[in-house]
Amino acid sequence: MSTPTVALGAKQRTPLRPARVLLHVFLVVTSLAWLGPLLWAVFAALRPYSETSNKGYVSWPDKLSFDNFTNAFKQSDMMHYFGNTLLIAVPAVLLTLLLSSMVAFYVSRFDFRLNVFLLLVFTAGNLLPQQVIITPLYRMYLLIDLPGITVSGKLYDSALGLVLIHVAFQSGFCAFVLSNYMRSLPHELTEAALVDGASVWRLYWQIVLPLCKPAMAALATLLSIWIYNDFFWAIVLISTGENMPITSALNNLSGQYFTDPNLVAAGALLTAIPTLIVYFVLQRQFVSGLTLGANKG
Amino acid sequence: MSSDITTKTPEAAAVPPPGRAPEKKRVAQGHRRLLTRRDRITLGLMAGVPTVLHVALVWVTALASIALAFTTWDGIGFDSIKWVGLDNFKQLFTDNPQFWPAVEHNIIWFVVLILIPTPLGLFLAVQLDKKIRFSRVYQTAFFLPVVMSLAVTGFVWQLIYNPDTGLINSLIGANKPGHYIDWIGDPHLNLWAILVAASWRHTGYMMILYLAGLKGVDPSLREASSLDGANEWQTFKNVIFPTLRPTNTVVLVVTIIEALRAFDLVFVFNKGAQGTELLSILITNNIIGESSRIGYGSAIAVVLLVISLAVIIPYLIATFRKERRA
Numbered sequence: 001m002s003t004p005t006v007a008l009g010a011k012q013r014t015p016l017r018p019a020r021v022l023l024h025v026f027l028v029v030t031s032l033a034w035l036g037p038l039l040w041a042v043f044a045a046l047r048p049y050s051e052t053s054n055k056g057y058v059s060w061p062d063k064l065s066f067d068n069f070t071n072a073f074k075q076s077d078m079m080h081y082f083g084n085t086l087l088i089a090v091p092a093v094l095l096t097l098l099l100s101s102m103v104a105f106y107v108s109r110f111d112f113r114l115n116v117f118l119l120l121v122f123t124a125g126n127l128l129p130q131q132v133i134i135t136p137l138y139r140m141y142l143l144i145d146l147p148g149i150t151v152s153g154k155l156y157d158s159a160l161g162l163v164l165i166h167v168a169f170q171s172g173f174c175a176f177v178l179s180n181y182m183r184s185l186p187h188e189l190t191e192a193a194l195v196d197g198a199s200v201w202r203l204y205w206q207i208v209l210p211l212c213k214p215a216m217a218a219l220a221t222l223l224s225i226w227i228y229n230d231f232f233w234a235i236v237l238i239s240t241g242e243n244m245p246i247t248s249a250l251n252n253l254s255g256q257y258f259t260d261p262n263l264v265a266a267g268a269l270l271t272a273i274p275t276l277i278v279y280f281v282l283q284r285q286f287v288s289g290l291t292l293g294a295n296k297g
Numbered sequence: 298m299s300s301d302i303t304t305k306t307p308e309a310a311a312v313p314p315p316g317r318a319p320e321k322k323r324v325a326q327g328h329r330r331l332l333t334r335r336d337r338i339t340l341g342l343m344a345g346v347p348t349v350l351h352v353a354l355v356w357v358t359a360l361a362s363i364a365l366a367f368t369t370w371d372g373i374g375f376d377s378i379k380w381v382g383l384d385n386f387k388q389l390f391t392d393n394p395q396f397w398p399a400v401e402h403n404i405i406w407f408v409v410l411i412l413i414p415t416p417l418g419l420f421l422a423v424q425l426d427k428k429i430r431f432s433r434v435y436q437t438a439f440f441l442p443v444v445m446s447l448a449v450t451g452f453v454w455q456l457i458y459n460p461d462t463g464l465i466n467s468l469i470g471a472n473k474p475g476h477y478i479d480w481i482g483d484p485h486l487n488l489w490a491i492l493v494a495a496s497w498r499h500t501g502y503m504m505i506l507y508l509a510g511l512k513g514v515d516p517s518l519r520e521a522s523s524l525d526g527a528n529e530w531q532t533f534k535n536v537i538f539p540t541l542r543p544t545n546t547v548v549l550v551v552t553i554i555e556a557l558r559a560f561d562l563v564f565v566f567n568k569g570a571q572g573t574e575l576l577s578i579l580i581t582n583n584i585i586g587e588s589s590r591i592g593y594g595s596a597i598a599v600v601l602l603v604i605s606l607a608v609i610i611p612y613l614i615a616t617f618r619k620e621r622r623a
Contacts, residue, residue, distance in 0.1 A: 023424060024431075030421070031438035037497065038441065040464055041453045058467040099347035106344040118348065120613055125355040127550075127609045129558040131577040132602040135594050136361035137354065138584050139372060168354035171347055200336040204343070229446030231561045236585055247446045251565060254452065261455075261462050268452035272445045279444040283437075286444075290502075291509035 045069065045266035052262060068266035076267060078246070082274075085245040087159045089227045092166040096223055097216055099167060100174035105204045107175075108182040109190055119179055126172025130232050137165065141237055157239045165237065166227050174219050177289075181215040182208060218289030221282045225275050246271050359602060365595035372589045385596035396597070399574040402488055406495070406575070407556035414496040415548060418503025423533065425504070426511045436508075440501040447498070451565030454494040455481070484572025491566055491573060499555065503548060510544030511537070550612050557605055576601045 044057060046064040072078070103122065107115040141156035150158035189211075190203045198207075209216075234248035241252050250271050254264050279286055332340070366385055370378045389396050421439060425432050442450060457464040458480035465480065466472040480490040514537055522532040560577040563569050569578030576597055583594030 020429065023427070023429065027424065027429075027431075027435045031435050034438050034497070034501075035441070037453050037457060037494075041456055044456055052462070056467055056472070057462055057464065099350070102343035103347045106340060110340065116617055118344065120617060121348075121356065122351055124606075124609050124613055125351055127554055127613075128355065128359065128605055129554070129577060129601055131558075131560065131580040132362060132598050132605065133355055133358035134580065135584055135591055135598055136358040136365060139591070140358065140361075142372075164350070165354055168351045171351055172355070175347070194331050200332065200339045200343075225444060229448075231446060231448045231564070232581075235564070236581060247448050250448060250452070261459065264452060265456055268449045272449045275444050275446070276441075279441075287440075287505060290505055 041265045041269055044262050045269055047262055049260045049262050068262050069270060072263050072267035072270060075263075076249075078267075078270060080242075081244060081246040081249040084159065084243060084249070085228060085247070088162045088166070088245055089224055092163045092170075092227050093220055093223045095163065095167045096170045096174055097220060100171040101178050101209060101212065101216070102204065103171070103175040104178035104182050105208055108179040109187075109203070109208065119176060122172040123176045124172070126169060126176075130169070134232075134236055138236060151243070152240070156237060157243055159243070161237055162230075162233055162245070165233055166230070170223055170226070174223070177219060178212060178215060181212055185211055217282075218285045221278060221285040222289035225278055225286065228275055228278075362595045362598045362602065365592055366599040368592045370591040372591050381592065385592050386599075389593070389596050389600075395574045395579055399576050399579055400600075402573065402575050403556055403559070405488065406492065406559050407553055409492045409496065410499050410552050410556060411549070414499035415503050415552060418500045419507045421500070421504045422507035422511055423537075426508060436504070439504050442498040443501045443505070447561035448565050450494055450498060451562050454490075454497075454562075455566065458490050481567055482571070487567060487572045491562055495559065495562055499552070502551075506544060506548055506551070507541070510541045514540050546612070550608060553608050554605070557601060 043061075044052070045068050046066070047061050048063060048065065048067060051062055052059075100122075103118070106112075107119050138156070141161050142154060144155040145153060146155055146158070146160070147153045150160050152158050155161040155164070185208065189207055193203055193207055228245075229247055230245070231247050231251070234245050235251070238244050238248070241249065244252065250267060254267070365378075367380060367382060368378050369381050369385070421435075425435055445453075455463070460466055460477040460479045460481070461472045461474075463472070463480070466478055469478075470476070471478045478486070480486055518536050518540065519532060522536045527535065558577065559575055560581070563573050563575055563578055564581070567573055569575060569582065580594050580597050580601070583590050583597070
């Protein structure tokens with residue numbers, strides 16, 4: 001988006017008044033309190049278990065090291081689970097953007113009678129709690145046989161199954177946002193092309209879609225973080241631990257290391273790293289995406 | 298929904314929402330004649346494929362939930378599906394010791410989120426909107442929990458709540474056997490402990506929504522108000538807050554839905570055992586738990602569906618009506 005929604009930094013300096021100083025003190029203290037739980041997790045993860053079990057967690061550290069991180073990474077075969085996540089998230093994000101932009105194009109550039117209703121169906125679907133649909137979905141996934149296509153031979157317990165539900169669910173939100181965006185593009189653009197005999201697909205692919213890049217970028221950032229963070233679908237629709245994406249795999253792994261909270265902390269922090277990187281690199285897109293579709297639950 | 302929130306379009310950003318320039322009349326009616334047969338097929342597929350996928354996986358399953366709620370089924374073979382009318386619901390409302398606590402917990406979840414993190418998020422947004430230095434740094438600190446998965450959030454907070462190794466008990470000396478305060482296991486405490494973590498996350502989310510809303514407030518309003526001699530609080534109460542109405546609607550809907558969806562944190566904490574039952578957890582336990590009571594689980598899903606639709610439908614109708622008028 002062209003509007004940096006929340007990014008007015010230090011452009012305009014105001015002279016320091018006592019009230020301002022007080023505000024900064026307040027904000028520094030609250031920010032630190034807010035980061036507290038994370039900093040505590042980092043601190044715990046940096047300490048060896050032997051030390052904390054002797055001295056307690058609230059104690060001065062003798063030794064800080066990244067051992068827990070390297071151990072968590074190796075012992076839990078994290079690369080494998082990151083791989084699973086990639087296998088799910090990449091196609092899911094791309095497909096969601098493709099399909100939802102097509103729906104958005106249809107409802108925003110043409111005046112068919114069903115348009116509003118169609119968009120309503122998509123948007124409402126995305127606002128439903130996932131648990132409302134999970135029971136039949138789970139049964140359906142168990143019933144659909146896909147021998148040779150997925151490792152499990154079914155839609156259940158497969159990356160494909162997760163991709164499909166992510167696409168179906170998230171496209172509601174994206175269609176809504178993108179249709180708003182497309183509606184704001186001048187009609188003359190597509191009209192002229194249509195009169196010149198361009199096909200509908202060309203209008204979509206070569207004219208409208210390139211203009212939607214900013215909105216697509218914002219949505220892509222948002223989607224990748226949501227899908228990466230998904231816990232629920234994976235917990236229910238994947239049964240083999242090996243097939244789990246990283247976020248839900250963590251839940252299984254924590255059972256194995258129950259006796260060592262430091263190791264669990266390190267593991268949890270490691271899984272958060274990719275989202276933090278995406279956030280820091282694409283902060284602007286992420287935030288504008290969120291406010292772009294403030295109706296997202 | 299306000300156009301300044303959902304339609305962050307170049308136009309909407311430049312023109313204040315209420316007095317928008319009358320939009321160009323849609324010319325699309327004329328388009329239809331220009332469409333060739335192939336174009337129509339293309340369009341049909343473009344709208345059809347995503348719609349089929351979405352409707353099949355989301356709406357057909359939602360309808361199936363309703364149908365299954367009136368049956369019993371062990372999930373093995375279709376012949377074992379038996380029509381039982383309202384039995385599941387009767388049992389749910391009268392017999393199930395977990396159902397009403399779960400409803401209560403979902404309500405508490407919403408009330409807490411709307412009373413604590415929401416005003417706090419608004420307050421932080423108002424402070425950060427004052428064009429202060431390091432605004433970005435503060436924002437990041439408050440927003441970081443929103444970026445992390447709820448599962449990770451659950452693990453992080455367990456380090457704080459753990460009875461013998463956790464931060465709180467270590468600090469207050471309650472980590473010796475016999476003196477435990479069991480934040481995760483005690484049914485009188487655990488829901489509140491989890492809600493602290495949920496609020497921690499929700500605050501940042503609300504802050505971002507309000508910051509975006511505040512950016513849309515016309516600066517001249519603020520000037521006029523200060524020229525009239527209003528102090529900061531008066532300006533906020535009488536001028537700024539009323540203009541945030543659309544944002545407030547969004548915040549309300551988001552918070553209700555968040556409260557209905559609540560799942561991950563609780564599942565990671567204690568799988569929704571004693572004291573932390575939620576509707577979402579009960580449904581899930583009926584699927585991945587050892588008991589496969591599909592009709593019964595579906596009945597709970599229907600309750601959740603009805604509550605959700607009661608919020609979603611009026612909200613969307615209002616949103617779409619506004620949009621068509623614009």
